Amino acid sequence: MAPLPLHTAGPYVAAAYIAFFLIVLIYVAIMATKLTRNERTLSELTEQVKRRQRAGDDNGR
């Protein structure tokens, strides 16, 4: 059997590499979404701690 010519084999090779990169990209995007959520939670917690500190300072006076 003769090897597939470049114009026939090219799309298969491109599809395989694109599929691989797409899977990695989707994974990284999902992780980035979770990271953003964690960041938001952290800023909310920081804000809450600051509010409590301020309230504690006011009560101390």
Next chain:
Amino acid sequence: MYGKGLRPLSLITAAAVALTLAAALFWAPNDAYLGFLQKIFYVHVPLAILTLCGFVAAGLMAVAHLRTRDPRWDMRSYVAIHISLIFGVAVLITGSIWARGAWGHWWVWNDPTLVSFLLVMLLYATYQPLRFAIEDPERQARYASVFAITAGAFVPINFAIVRLAPAYVHPRTLSNISGNLPGRMQVVFYLALFAVTLLWITLWRFEMTAKHVAAQLRQLQNLVGEASDEAPARRSAAPSLTHAGSVS
């Protein structure tokens, strides 16, 4: 802890993957039989090797978990299985594309290599539902470790049995890689294996860091008192690092 050195590792991985891609497409010679289509080999085979090695590594981490009862080992095993499953999906997709180009079929059911890999993937696809089915975190971790060890032991046994079976269409992996590959193809193959190994390690550490940060945040929420005591604990397939106070 896991995030230390993650940025340089990510940069090295990205460079290694880019170099592999360039070498595979422009430097490695075309195969005499498959022509340009053989270029899929440089992504498909390293991914398959890393998938199976990742499952075995997860089994070893599960052994460490059962020996030490440290939930961090359960988390490491869980993440290793997760990353290997993602790599496994990529193996099935790239393999099917290659099969379509080379054999004219997306899938060949009578080939032991293809079917056995699918069996391994289906076996590991039950890992998450198994975890999710168990509510108690400690029991969940213990059962998941037993699963990871049993399935991890099945992987090399399955691989050895498949090699003894007659080959139909899929060539025997690792028997013709180092011996029959011409010089430049061999260099690119090992470069691809190195790059995919780095990618696996990077993604594993990336997810470990994310899980660790999420666990620390949960602990912080409990300390601050933001998490409501009345709300029922959300059942999750992911290991809990907080139940044994192992977040540090």
